[in-house]
Amino acid sequence: MIVEGRGTADPVLSCTDLRIEIGGNPVVDGTTLAIAAGETLALVGESGCGKSMTALGLIRLLPDAARQSGGQITLEGARIDKLSERQMNRLRGDRLAMIFQEPVASLDPLMPVGRQIAEALGRASETSSTDVDARVQDMLVRVGIDRPEVRARQYPFQLSGGMCQRVMIAMAMIRRPMLLIADEPTTALDVTIQKQILDLMSDLRRETGSAVLLITHDMGVVSESADRVAVMYAGRIVEAGAVTQVFAEPRHPYTAMLLRTIPRLDGPRKVALPAISGAVPDIRDWPQGCRFHPRCPLATDRCRIEAPPLAQVEPGHDTACWHHDRIATELT
Amino acid sequence: MTPPIVSVRDLKVHFPIRSGLLGRVTDHVRAVDGVSFDLMPGKTVAIVGESGSGKSTTGYAVMGMQEPTAGQILIDGRDRTQMSANERMATMRRLQIVFQDPASALNPRMSAAESISEPLQIHRIGTARDRRERAMELLDLVGLPHSAAGKLPREFSGGQKQRIVIARALALEPQAVICDEAVSALDVSIQSQILNLLLDLQSRLGLAYIFISHDLSVVRHIADHILVMQAGKVVEQAATDEIFNAPKDTYTRQLLEAVPKL
Ligand SMILES: Nc1ncnc2c1ncn2[C@@H]1O[C@H](COP(=O)(O)OP(=O)(O)OP(=O)(O)O)[C@@H](O)[C@H]1O
Ligand SMILES: Nc1ncnc2c1ncn2[C@@H]1O[C@H](COP(=O)(O)OP(=O)(O)OP(=O)(O)O)[C@@H](O)[C@H]1O
Ligand code: SF4
Ligand SMILES: [Mg+2]
Ligand SMILES: [Mg+2]
Numbered sequence: 001m002i003v004e005g006r007g008t009a010d011p012v013l014s015c016t017d018l019r020i021e022i023g024g025n026p027v028v029d030g031t032t033l034a035i036a037a038g039e040t041l042a043l044v045g046e047s048g049c050g051k052s053m054t055a056l057g058l059i060r061l062l063p064d065a066a067r068q069s070g071g072q073i074t075l076e077g078a079r080i081d082k083l084s085e086r087q088m089n090r091l092r093g094d095r096l097a098m099i100f101q102e103p104v105a106s107l108d109p110l111m112p113v114g115r116q117i118a119e120a121l122g123r124a125s126e127t128s129s130t131d132v133d134a135r136v137q138d139m140l141v142r143v144g145i146d147r148p149e150v151r152a153r154q155y156p157f158q159l160s161g162g163m164c165q166r167v168m169i170a171m172a173m174i175r176r177p178m179l180l181i182a183d184e185p186t187t188a189l190d191v192t193i194q195k196q197i198l199d200l201m202s203d204l205r206r207e208t209g210s211a212v213l214l215i216t217h218d219m220g221v222v223s224e225s226a227d228r229v230a231v232m233y234a235g236r237i238v239e240a241g242a243v244t245q246v247f248a249e250p251r252h253p254y255t256a257m258l259l260r261t262i263p264r265l266d267g268p269r270k271v272a273l274p275a276i277s278g279a280v281p282d283i284r285d286w287p288q289g290c291r292f293h294p295r296c297p298l299a300t301d302r303c304r305i306e307a308p309p310l311a312q313v314e315p316g317h318d319t320a321c322w323h324h325d326r327i328a329t330e331l332t
Numbered sequence: 333m334t335p336p337i338v339s340v341r342d343l344k345v346h347f348p349i350r351s352g353l354l355g356r357v358t359d360h361v362r363a364v365d366g367v368s369f370d371l372m373p374g375k376t377v378a379i380v381g382e383s384g385s386g387k388s389t390t391g392y393a394v395m396g397m398q399e400p401t402a403g404q405i406l407i408d409g410r411d412r413t414q415m416s417a418n419e420r421m422a423t424m425r426r427l428q429i430v431f432q433d434p435a436s437a438l439n440p441r442m443s444a445a446e447s448i449s450e451p452l453q454i455h456r457i458g459t460a461r462d463r464r465e466r467a468m469e470l471l472d473l474v475g476l477p478h479s480a481a482g483k484l485p486r487e488f489s490g491g492q493k494q495r496i497v498i499a500r501a502l503a504l505e506p507q508a509v510i511c512d513e514a515v516s517a518l519d520v521s522i523q524s525q526i527l528n529l530l531l532d533l534q535s536r537l538g539l540a541y542i543f544i545s546h547d548l549s550v551v552r553h554i555a556d557h558i559l560v561m562q563a564g565k566v567v568e569q570a571a572t573d574e575i576f577n578a579p580k581d582t583y584t585r586q587l588l589e590a591v592p593k594l
Contacts, residue, residue, distance in 0.1 A: 047490040047519045144383075150349060150359075158347070161432070161513070162383025162546075187516055190382050190546035191590040217519035220549075220592030247594065261524040263553035265591065269572065270531060270554065273524040280489060 011036050012076060012211035013058065013179050019070035020050070020057045025283045027053045027066065029235035032310075035179070035211040040201075042214045042222040042243070044258075045232035046280045051215045052101055054232070055181045058213070059096050060088055075179065093122055097177035099168050099185045101215075106168060107156045113167045114140075114152025120171035139170040144196045162189045169197060176208050183215045198225045219262055223247055231255045234281060234291040237310060241317030249328065251319040253296050256331045290322070298323045298330060335409045336370035337508050337540050338394055338427070343367045343403035345389050363389045365564035366403075369557075371508060374534065376541040378551040378572075380587065381561030387544045390561075391510045394542065395429050396420070425455065428501035432513035434493035438485040444471070444496050445481035451503045470499040474529060491522030498529065508540040516545065527554060548591050552576055560584045 014034035020027050028050045035041045043051050056062050058073055060081070073081040080091065100106040108116055117136045133152075140148035143166040156164050169185055180201065186194040202225065204210050214226055222229050223243055230240040231252065239252035250256040260274045278295045281287055289306055293299040302322055310320040321327075345364040348357040364386040371377050379387045392398035394405060396412060405412050407423045415423065431437055438447050448470050449463040458466065468478055474495040485493055494514065501509055511530070515523045531554065533539050545551050551558060552572060559569040560581065568581040579585045 045519070046521055153351070160384040160388065166383070184517075190380070190385075190587070191548060191592070192586055193383050194546075194592075195590045217523075218592070219520065220594055223594050224592040258521055259594075261521050262594065263524070263527070263549045264594070265549050265552060265576070267553070269552060272528045272531065273553070275524045275528060276521045279492065279522075 010077070011074075013074070013213070015058060015071055015073045017071040018054065018057060018073065019068065020053050020062065020066055021069045022053075022066045022283070026069070027235055027283055028057060030071070031232075031237055033230055033237070033240075035213055037178075037209040037211055038205050039228070040205065040212040040214055040226045042216060042226035042229040043232060044215075044217060044219070044222060044229060046258075047217075048280050048283075049232045050235045051232055052183055055098065055183055055213060055215060059092060059098055059181060061092075061098070094175065095178045097172035097175060097180050099172045099180070099182040101183040101187075107164055109156050112153050112155060113159065113164075114148075117152075117167065117170050117174060121174055135174065136170075139174045140167075142200055143167075143170045143173075144193045145170075162193065165189060166193070166197070169200075173200065173204055176204065177210060178208070179211050179213070180204065181213045181215075184217070185214070186216070186218070186221060194221070201225070219247075219259060231258070234286055235283070236291065236320065238292065238321070239319045240310070245314070245317050251313050251317065251324040251327060252292075252321045253298050253323075253327060253331055254292050256327050290320075298326055334373055336372050336406075337408060338371040338542070339404075339406035339409070340367055340369050340390070340394065341404040341406065343390065343393055343405065344401045345386070345393055345398060346401045362564045364393065364400075367559070367561070367564075367566050368403075369559055369566070369569060371540050371542060373507060373540055374538040375557065376534070376543050376555045378543040378545060378555035378558045379561060380545060380548060380551055380558060381567075381583075382563070383546070385561040386564040387561055388512055391429065391512050391542060391544055395427055395510060396424070397429075421455075425504040426507045427510065428504070428506040428508075429510040429512060430494075430497055430501050430514040432517050434490060434497045434517075435485065437497045438493060440485050443482050443484060444476070444488070447485075447496060448500045448503055451500060455504065457504075466503065467499075470502060473502065473533070474499045475525075489522075491518050491525065494518060494522075494526055495529070498526070502533070502537075505537075506539070508542065510542040510544070512544045513546070514543075515550065516547065523550070530554065548587065560587065 011034035016032050018028055018031040031054055045051055053066060057068055072079060114136050117139060118132050121132060136152055137148035140151055145151050145163060145166055186197055201212060205212060216222060226243050229243045229246050230237050233254050239255045250259060257276045263273055276295055287294055290303040290308055293303040308320045308322045310318050312318050313324055343364055344366060346360040346362050349359040349361060351358045367390055369377055381387055389398060393400050445467040449467040452458060452463045471478060471480055476495055515526050518526060543555055555572050558572055558575045559566050562583050568584045579588055
């Protein structure tokens with residue numbers, strides 16, 4: 001029941017049985033995952049299921065309300081969940097980078113964006129200020145921002161939503177991190193820029209062998225840029241495997257239904273889309289047994305009582321569902 | 333023939349670029365540079381295009397939240413600049429906007445019912461009791477239970493918050509709603525619920541939408557007419573089928589090719 005990376009012998013990042021609590025409620029409830037060098041793992045799932053908390057927990061930037069209550073986190077073979085705040089800060093400075101979900105809120109409104117990118121480069125670079133300017137402007141161009149000399153001097157409010165997001169991406173990528181965690185990095189971007197950013201991330205992966213954890217709700221992005229995908233529901237990973245396998249033959253009802261709700265370029269227009277009825281349950285009253293059971297068309301009595309473990313259904317493909325063999329016939 | 337609800341004629345919005353110690357204006361960002369389109373009752377016009385191409389700025393100008401540098405915006409055939417203060421107030425009721433981020437659109441200290449009925453209060457419509465009843469109707473309309481009325485924003489998920497924002501936008505019975513990336517931040521299963529809601533409201537209430545989005549499969553699903561923008565200009569506009577089946581402009585083709593395939 002381990003979500004294994006291709007090169008599991010030596011993953012860049014792994015966590016085992018990670019648990020995160022907010023006010024005594026487990027928002028991340030026993031997550032195990034690993035990402036190999038040069039690999040992209042996508043984390044998908046409904047709003048509020050715990051994706052951002054997982055990401056923030058991995059790099060130990062949880063909000064005050066939340067705390068890690070169990071599990072181990074390993075970066076390049078060394079435990080990091082016991083490091084001091086100072087050691088952790090150093091590590092974040094040169095090995096890890098995160099692109100946050102809310103770009104505008106994460107930028108300093110009172111500082112020109114060019115300076116914010118230069119500061120992300122940090123003191124690590126012993127270069128002259130003209131070199132820094134050149135690198136900043138080069139990075140702006142690489143994230144698809146024209147007239148970088150003008151843009152570098154502007155403040156966040158003078159940029160469009162998508163430009164702020166790209167400034168965040170530039171800040172994360174300029175240091176060439178070993179591990180890049182990108183939380184909805186392309187949500188506000190049009191498809192051509194999105195493609196450019198995703199290509200840039202795969203260049204980074206190729207050039208430096210970085211590992212990427214990509215959080216997104218865009219299944220198109222997952223299918224085009226991730227190697228493996230982990231699907232989360234109500235604090236737990238319910239399915240994981242190679243993207244091609246999971247998309248071709250989902251083995252969890254939630255994944256199967258999620259894939260059906262997406263409007264398709266070849267589908268009918270202006271008609272109701274298939275939707276998953278109901279909403280993600282509140283963390284304070286997660287259902288007993290399988291947490292998806294109130295919304296699951298395949299649910300039986302067993303599902304209402306006993307939580308299914310994440311178990312292998314074929315090599316490299318895991319699911320947490322008692323009735324995964326009924327999906328292909330009953331849910332398509 | 334019914335007149336368009338909104339008619340945009342050669343709209344331009346330019347922002348000054350200042351530089352040097354004195355902050356002299358050395359250049360302009362031509363955020364919107366000659367945009368024209370009509371929005372008919374009950375129809376959906378989508379605006380797609382590059383990030384920074386002027387989509388939001390166009391929406392703000394239509395709403396009257398951004399002063400045009402040049403061009404005209406007609407609401408029901410009347411030029412906004414020619415309107416009296418009263419008329420302008422009335423057009424405010426007819427047009428509403430829903431933004432991408434529902435969290436920042438709601439006051440964290442107001443209950444759902446208070447947020448939804450606030451526009452009625454601002455416009456001094458009905459008694460407190462009428463407003464409360466109207467809030468309940470609106471909760472029904474957007475598919476939220478009455479038990480949601482007394483809850484605060486932090487007690488809702490992103491998708492539920494967006495429903496509250498939509499209910500609030502509908503409080504004044506607008507004819508048109510501008511949706512600026514209104515479903516982009518929502519995950520797919522909630523996105524499909526909100527899209528279904530928008531389509532349902534359109535067929536029941538005859539709402540018109542200006543739908544700003546970068547997601548072409550969503551746009552194809554909901555729009556009747558599409559404007560493709562690049563650097564402040566409309567490079568192509570046509571009926572949805574035409575844009576998807578026979579795109580003429582090279583940028584439109586690039587956009588279509590860049591859509592990630594499932
Ligand atoms: N600061 C906080 N205080 C209290 N609860 C929080 C806080 N931040 C998040 N939560 C709760 O923790 C749970 C997990 O949140 P998380 O942000 O990880 O969701 P997510 O999967 O990233 O969702 P989205 O797709 O909407 O970003 C949610 O139920 C959320 O309401
Ligand atoms: N207040 C402002 N001052 C200066 N420039 C501005 C201001 N508001 C917007 N701009 C500029 O106007 C242009 C258009 O911005 P707008 O927000 O309309 O783009 P958009 O198409 O909505 O992009 P996105 O898809 O990224 O949201 C951008 O170049 C932006 O930097
Ligand atoms: S375990 Fe039962 S309720 Fe849970 S997803 Fe599988 S069939 Fe549905
Ligand atoms: Mg999140
Ligand atoms: Mg915008």
